[in-house]
Amino acid sequence: EPEVTQTPSHQVTQMGQEVILRCVPISNHLYFYWYRQILGQKVEFLVSFYNNEISEKSEIFDDQFSVERPDGSNFTLKIRSTKLEDSAMYFCASSAGGVSYEQYFGPGTRLTVT
């Protein structure tokens, strides 16, 4: 069964450093998403991406964040200068779009900022 994959599973970085989280969505999906879950809190939407551009973003997704689909398979989230409060589990998701709203999630990358 096709699945969304994410790398790395755990990333530790120092405050102020740049990190790139990587995702490989399901191959025939058209919509891509990033969500985050701070420990013990709800899952929050960050950004959605369609047709090589951002279609929606939340207030959390400020200028420190960017997304890219550098090739036909990868979808990345970059945090330019990490803060302590960026520590969270980051989930990538993809969906086929159209009348199919189901989003399929990857296993997540745990980001720890020290």
Added chain:
Amino acid sequence: GDSVTQMEGPVTLSEEAFLTINCTYTATGYPSLFWYVQYPGEGLQLLLKATKADDKGSNKGFEATYRKETTSFHLEKGSVQVSDSAVYFCALIRHAEAGSYQLTFGKGTKLSVIP
């Protein structure tokens, strides 16, 4: 804005007990509704969905009915197993006509099933 409210956990049940996790929502238009499950150490898995009023989603013995009149989507299972121990998230997507596909999640309800 959109919001999802689910019952606070944790919920602890004995094996074979009946499970209900309450979920209510606030949204413009006619959202699609979902239950996601997160097993320990894993990501989110879609458990079931319903896209219009009175639809019943079902999977793995779990059921939830889209009740527009009460804006609810309660999750039920007749007989839980130890393997159902997980965190359950209720979520919605506003109708596509609103041009939004972001999932709005509830806070999650942790279920522990003891033998």
